[in-house]
Amino acid sequence: MNRNEQKILVFFAGLWSAIEVSLGTILSLSKIPFRGLLLASIGCFFIVSFRYIVDKPRVSIYLASIVAVVKLIFSLGAGGFNSAVAIFLEGLIAEIIFSVLKANLISSSLVGGGVVLYPFFHSLVTQTLIFGVDIFRIYNKIIGEIQLLFGKTSKFTIFELIIIFALIYFLVGCVVGLLSFYFAKKVVKPILEPKTDNESG
């Protein structure tokens, strides 16, 4: 990685970290639903944009590792550790997809799908780990009882709902990935590139 690429890496890492540490902490504490989707979408934008500008192996995981460590340092408690692991794994997912398909429209869309879907699975795994498999029986009960209360007979079980939600997350992620690629090409690269060209020349 040359000096200009390092400069862009620090810029992206700094901006992403600033959002994660400020907005991420507020969202995390407020327990707003779909906060993972929003933060993963922002992360996806930075990962795709950075990979589009600096298309070199391991750069996505490098960027995510820096942000994950910053999150680990500036967060309090086990919640911060949880988020740091999520950021690192999002970078890993992106790295795997970009390594196989290179940085293009299709891979960016798949990266979006993978990165945005990840927080959903992360929360499923965390809840299973913390509360045990019994938590799904409780959710199933809640869904069943709510259906009974409102006289509905859709009979959706928790596992069917998980699959539906996962599909929605993936599709939203694909759109986020496409938009990230578009903005990286039309907005981010023209701003960052002239400076890098001048300095490298």
Add this chain to the structure above:
Amino acid sequence: MNRDKLKVVFLLSLLIVGFILNNIIVFLFLNLLLLVVFPANERQNLAYLRKPKFLLSITLISVLPLLLSYWNENNFIETLVLVSKVLLRALFVLQMMSILYNRINKDRIVRYFDKIFPHFQENLELTIETMTKLKQNLIENKSLIFTNAFWKKLVFHPKATLKNLIARAWTVYLANRND
């Protein structure tokens, strides 16, 4: 019901009650063990029970199913046992996770990444510096960002707004670099 059938029903009931009690006792025992195994100074900072976020989720998890079950007057005891088991497990796992989290050595993680990625520590320090400056700039210009006009522009003209934001952040970043 004849005597033999009654015996079988009695035995099965005892088995179920025993299984439930066993689960609860095991989790209670594990929580007690946790208090004994780890020293007080390690336990002091983590008491998950004091965290509002944890209290809120635990209230939702425990109250909602019981309320709904009571509403429909079925399976109340079963739900009560289920929720108790889940909460005891959560208490144990979260305390355990907090203790382990407190033992994480951040410097060791940075040193490990430094071996994998070139100039990791240097870039990490620069990132923290950049992040602080960008956050400072955001605080100074918060009157520009937290307006309806800004959010309207972001929704109706996302490309132009994003371009403006990235260009601004890039300028702030370059202005604060020493090279």
